[in-house]
Amino acid sequence: MDLHVLGCHGGETPRHRTSAFLLGRKLAIDAGALTAGLMLADQCALEAVLVSHAHLDHVKDLATVVDNRVQSGAPPLVIVGTKATLGVLRKHFFNGLLWPDFSQIPSPSAPGIVYRELGLEVPEQVCGFTVRALLVSHTIETCAFVVTSEEGRTMAYSGDTGPTERLWEALAAEQDLAAVLLEVSFPEKERKLATQSGHLTPQLVEAELKKLGRPELPILLYHVKPVFQREVELECARITEANLSFLQLDEDLVL
């Protein structure tokens, strides 16, 4: 399956974009950089966005992508997430105050967005992929996604998480797992902040990967805070019993 990195950081500068990934051309995972990283035609080619949780760094470009699509006459964008995540988007984001309620405009019969609720743990079909949402451990309800292509390739996306259990238990049963996109946000000296905010440090990543127990599996790291990028990269370079690499902006991978 083709993965394109639109945004892979836990903060934003002209050289860093927040979390957003493309699987093929139609399906995005998170929306932190959908307009920052995609030309108009590609924004309009999207069909659905899997939203891991409602934090702004994962949803903010929903505002601008929908606006652009409506003006371009594109079909409704399907926003896929758990009931809790969609509830936050309805109440606090597309609420007619912070941003227009695009589930009702331009018209209720032809809106800019359609919400699709995703159940937990059950495989569902989205844009030709099989998607399973699993709860991880963050400060608000957050999902990891296990995504399988029509060709049978599987990748996992951790979402924002601190130390967690269910994800690793579920991935242990995946025979044909191509890669795991795993968050790492803070260096060790910020361990307290990482713990308070539900994120991982390099040592915590090492401990999480021991739970998975597949040292050869490609682990693609993302969500590094720009302020701590060098430090986190250096600390991760000391982890030897794992196949780690950092995702790069605008990178294309075949998983």
Ligand SMILES: [Zn+2]
């Ligand atoms: Zn978050």
Ligand SMILES: [Zn+2]
């Ligand atoms: Zn985040």
